[in-house]
Amino acid sequence: MKIIISLLLVIFLISGIQPVSGQPANKKSDPFISAVVKKRIDSMLSNFIDEGKTAGLSALIFEKGKEVYFNAFGYADKEANVRMNRSTIVRIFSMTKPVTGVALMTLYEKGAFQLDDPLAKYAPEFSNMQVYKGVDANGKIMLEPARRPITIRDITRHTAGFPGTDIPALATLVKNADAFNPNNSLTQMAAKLASVPLQFHPGDEWLYGPSVDVQAYLVERISGKPFDQYIQEIILDPLGMIHTHYVVPEKDKKQFAAIYFRSNEGALSRVPDEQASTFNLKNWKLKPGGWGLTSTLDDYTKFAQMLVNKGALGKVRILKPETVALMATNQLPDTLTKRSWLPGKGNVGFGIDFAVRVGPPASREETNGATGEFYWDGAASTLFWVDPVNEITAVLFTQLFPYDQVKLHKTFRDAVYGVYSPSTAKNK
Structure with a gap:
């Protein structure tokens, strides 16, 4: 337990892809996530598994309120021969933070x-x-x-x-x-x-x-309410996020993914369950706002869809549109130049519990995406983003330590948006 908590504190600290700009499709009727893009994503995710970069991967993308991509590759628990699937429960670590931010707002x-x-x-x-x-x-x-x-x-x-x-x-x-x-x-x-x-x-x-x-x-x-009770009543229950918990229920343990550690030499090894899972299998007193939740692709997509829909999901409204806009607005003044590792995320500022893309990448080496998007990720290399320009939400799940040393996030974004090309970029 001490090892995993210490790790958390420290952390709280494609071939064949053609240049694409991250701007909306040319015609309003054209889907952004086209058949070509889907094929690209499949190839990228399967390659990561085939090359042994991680044990399991899954991704879910919605565009304009409709599911346009889902697939899963590899294993949630390789030793038990359990495949990664739509029902896999993962530790989202710092992707807990946006949930907390919504609760506060x-x-x-x-x-x-x-x-x-x-x-x-x-x-x-x-x-x-x-x-x-x-x-x-x-x-x-x-x-x-x-x-x-x-x-x-x-x-x-x-x-x-x-x-x-x-x-x-x-x-x-x-x-x-x-x-x-x-x-x-x-x-x-x-x-x-x-x-x-x-x-x-x-x-x-x-x-x-x-x-x-x-x-x-x-x-x-x-x-005046315990934090976990407040988010349950105000966010999780209204959005139907029935598989999002601090403590994984007994009936769902078979869907709980293992965590894998990748050595500098590229070898994958399972993090012992007594380190990886202890926090989420016991009802500890601490219910942190910065980490600790577990979730599924569908559950977290509901949360992301609420945000891309300006605070509402169907008939359920969690926040006002102007509040979501405030959260997705860069709150860092230009005079604030000491930003730790945040510049490593690319051309971003920081809003209210999200990184906020303030301009297109300066080069193809940076992570691609649409200006105006907001996003965050988790210690075990999970990722989500909300792209209001293209009305897209994307959620990417794996359980891999150390955090994204295999450039999973950039490669996934390149598969979605294409490798950034300044000559064609028209990000809004």
Whole structure:
């Protein structure tokens, strides 16, 4: 358990493809996901399995409200000879974050808070935060008061200043605080997290971390309901996401995928179940907002379809269109230049719990997609995106560590959109 939790914290930290621009099809009646594109996706996914890059893959794409692609390759559990299929349940890790963000924004719509409110107004644990300045000649940590309070906007865009593991002195404090021990409640998690100095002043940098777990705590504080109960009642049940849980039910365990680790030499090995599955097979006290949910392709597609439909799925409305638009708008000012590894995602900013594509790729080496899309991924190399330009949602599932070292996401996007070509790109 310690190994998988540590891994989570660290992480919280095609041949034959012709150039395509990622713009809508030439005619309104023409489908974007054409027969040629489907064949490309099939070839790409099957090649990844044949080459031993991962054990199992599945993908589901909707266009204009209709399913236009599904296929699955390889194994959900190779040792048990269980094929990857539509009912496979996977750990979505950080793809939990957008669910948490939607939950928080349902309270925003009710006027429960403003984005620029101080976090401490609702969570006093985060009052009077101190910021790391370095260590003195004796190795003692030096601190200074934060120049301004952490705001709710900060925790939705990862600019709060919560420390990572790259500064040894702070990493030791993070480890000793043990905020993400699964026996902690969200209240205990928040208190322990608030006891650790910030790595930088709020708003000064982008640094991926536990901000979304603090969002879950905020949802709990404001709503007066346990976080998992709130998302069940407000998101999962209304959308019919009946296979999305923190704890996999006994009846569904046979569909629960194994996790595989790929070595530097390319060998796949199964992560022991006692490490890979412990969190999701026991009802731990901690229900994190940043990770922890399990889901199926169809369930998560319902969530993505709600977003591409501007907050509604059929007759069910979760958010207002203007709220979804706000979430899908880059919240990072141009003056914020320290962005950790976010530039590695391509030409993106960050909205409210999503990366937001702000322009076409600068080169064919970058991940392709349509300007205006928003998306996120998970530690076990899962991925989803919402493309409002083409009215597309895509969900890609696998269970592979380390996170996407085989360039699965880029290759899948190239199969969908084509290899980016600046000469033909007309992204909107």
